[in-house]
Amino acid sequence: MRRPKVLTIAGSDTSAGAGIQADLMTLADFNAEGKTVVTALTAQTPNAVFAVEPVGNRILQEQLSAVKHIALRGIKIGLIVAPAQVAIIANFIRQLRQKTAAELWVVLDPVLNASAGSQLQLPGTLEAIQSQLLPLVDVITPNLDEAEVLTGLRPTAPNDRVQAAMQIQRMGPGSVVIKGGHDTAGHCLDYGLCGQNHYWLQSPRQAVSNSHGTGCRFSSAIAALLARDYPLKDALTLAKAYINHSLALAKDSPEANLPHPGWPENIELFPRALPNALQNPEPLELPPGPGFAPCKTKPLGLYPVVDSVDWITRLIPLAVKTLQIRLKHAGPDELRQQLTEAIALCRENEVQLFINDHWQLAIELDAYGVHLGQEDLLKADLSAIARAGLRLGVSTHGEYEMMLAHSLKPSYMAFGAIFDTKTKDMSGQLQGTERLGRYVRLIKNCPQVAIGGINADNLDSVLATGIESVAVVSAITEAEDVRARVKVFQSRLEGLTC
Numbered sequence: 170m171r172r173p174k175v176l177t178i179a180g181s182d183t184s185a186g187a188g189i190q191a192d193l194m195t196l197a198d199f200n201a202e203g204k205t206v207v208t209a210l211t212a213q214t215p216n217a218v219f220a221v222e223p224v225g226n227r228i229l230q231e232q233l234s235a236v237k238h239i240a241l242r243g244i245k246i247g248l249i250v251a252p253a254q255v256a257i258i259a260n261f262i263r264q265l266r267q268k269t270a271a272e273l274w275v276v277l278d279p280v281l282n283a284s285a286g287s288q289l290q291l292p293g294t295l296e297a298i299q300s301q302l303l304p305l306v307d308v309i310t311p312n313l314d315e316a317e318v319l320t321g322l323r324p325t326a327p328n329d330r331v332q333a334a335m336q337i338q339r340m341g342p343g344s345v346v347i348k349g350g351h352d353t354a355g356h357c358l359d360y361g362l363c364g365q366n367h368y369w370l371q372s373p374r375q376a377v378s379n380s381h382g383t384g385c386r387f388s389s390a391i392a393a394l395l396a397r398d399y400p401l402k403d404a405l406t407l408a409k410a411y412i413n414h415s416l417a418l419a420k421d422s423p424e425a426n427l428p429h430p431g432w433p434e435n436i437e438l439f440p441r442a443l444p445n446a447l448q449n450p451e452p453l454e455l456p457p458g459p460g461f462a463p464c465k466t467k468p469l470g471l472y473p474v475v476d477s478v479d480w481i482t483r484l485i486p487l488a489v490k491t492l493q494i495r496l497k498h499a500g501p502d503e504l505r506q507q508l509t510e511a512i513a514l515c516r517e518n519e520v521q522l523f524i525n526d527h528w529q530l531a532i533e534l535d536a537y538g539v540h541l542g543q544e545d546l547l548k549a550d551l552s553a554i555a556r557a558g559l560r561l562g563v564s565t566h567g568e569y570e571m572m573l574a575h576s577l578k579p580s581y582m583a584f585g586a587i588f589d590t591k592t593k594d595m596s597g598q599l600q601g602t603e604r605l606g607r608y609v610r611l612i613k614n615c616p617q618v619a620i621g622g623i624n625a626d627n628l629d630s631v632l633a634t635g636i637e638s639v640a641v642v643s644a645i646t647e648a649e650d651v652r653a654r655v656k657v658f659q660s661r662l663e664g665l666t667c
């Protein structure tokens with residue numbers, strides 16, 4: 170699916186800074202093909218709304234009928250001005266879902282109050298949205314004011330934000346994103362309650378005189394990304410980076426619209442991802458001191474991940490210079506023995522050996538480095554790992570986890586799983602080569618490794634992304650001729666390794 174089709178159901182904004190006009194430009198920036206159904210005509214500038222005129226029910230219905238045969242992957246809903254419109258739109262979504270088994274993401278930006286401050290809706294619209302639309306919505310994106318209207322509580326503190334999101338979730342939406350753009354603190358803290366999971370994104374506050382249309386852009390970006398099969402946490406991260414970029418480029422003029430800056434590619438403008446703590450989220454702190462030691466070989470090149478000292482003994486004579494030992498089932502004695510042998514063997518042969526998971530033993534046995542997954546990252550003593558001079562490699566599966574890992578300045582970051590793999594259940598976490606290419610362009614100041622389903626047949630498509638190191642299990646351990654297979658990888662990676 171190159172350009173998924175996404176429908177925006179929203180109001181027209183004469184200034185084109187918000188509404189259906191901003192939605193279309195945002196959808197285009199995220200490679201989605203926009204379709205439109207207009208709910209209302211408005212006459213407005215970025216600072217004032219002069220008039221709002223709902224479209225009649227008949228033409229609203231006709232517009233929806235005209236798009237109902239399109240294979241939509243997403244719907245973004247913005248301004249709805251009358252209770253009858255809510256009923257028509259809710260009916261349309263129900264019918265569409267009955268008609269097709271394909272996934273259809275519905276994102277609602279509950280425009281309950283224009284940023285210019287006027288009342289845009291007829292009486293009863295809010296109640297109709299709550300009772301008829303919210304049960305059909307996958308993601309709702311209220312700002313603090315809208316969350317207050319929906320819950321009766323202004324969720325200023327992080328824990329209040331969690332409680333408010335849970336209250337809104339009980340009204341029907343699968344996921345609730347409370348935006349911190351109206352925070353008074355020095356940073357904006359966005360909170361996503363995605364199903365049962367909690368995500369926090371923090372960005373420095375940018376003082377701009379006109380933030381008209383940020384909500385429209387944010388929700389349209391999310392709809393486009395969900396339609397492109399992005400998990401919601403990654404869609405939030407990218408949508409926030411998009412808003413941050415737009416605000417950073419804003420002209421200091423109250424009349425100028427915020428720009429539509431294209432797919433986010435500047436890491437400096439990405440939000441910081443915080444660990445999934447329920448209350449009072451705190452950033453993962455960089456360990457004090459010089460941080461994690463750099464890897465000696467850059468790039469890492471061919472990086473086999475193996476489950477025994479025997480494999481290490483077989484691979485060292487083949488000039489493999491980076492290895493990982495990944496022991497999932499060994500008891501404590503066997504674990505210690507295997508790790509001790511592996512570390513000694515690799516040290517003798519100047520091979521960089523990473524220990525998967527067992528960071529305490531890795532420190533105790535003075536290993537070269539450790540590789541940690543996201544869960545382990547939150548539990549491990551990162552300062553102890555850095556103090557001991559060990560390298561740290563971190564697994565990431567998408568933009569949210571990348572931002573979490575990036576703030577720690579690890580020795581390398583792994584991106585996976587690129588393809589389906591039999592070695593580990595990675596369902597729901599496949600990245601593909603298009604996303605891998607974006608990661609390579611985004612993360613410039615940290616060595617990168619791709620992992621998951623990489624083999625001799627798809628290696629060229631992986632390397633075409635610009636990645637210079639690949640971690641593999643079965644491509645090596647299940648090869649009929651291991652020596653020949655290692656040579657294939659080494660020769661293709663040749664010239665990339667130094």
Ligand SMILES: Cc1ncc(COP(=O)(O)OP(=O)(O)O)c(N)n1
Binds near residue numbers: 564
């Ligand atoms: C280089 C590399 N990348 C990713 C992984 C996966 O590690 P993790 O997320 O800790 O999962 P398990 O390997 O423990 O199942 C890796 N091992 N190596």
Ligand SMILES: Cc1ncsc1CCOP(=O)(O)O
Binds near residue numbers: 589595620622640643
């Ligand atoms: C450990 C791991 N982490 C992400 S994918 C993966 C398995 C990679 O194995 P293979 O190279 O056989 O696909």
Ligand SMILES: [Mg+2]
Binds near residue numbers: 525526540541542545
């Ligand atoms: Mg692990």
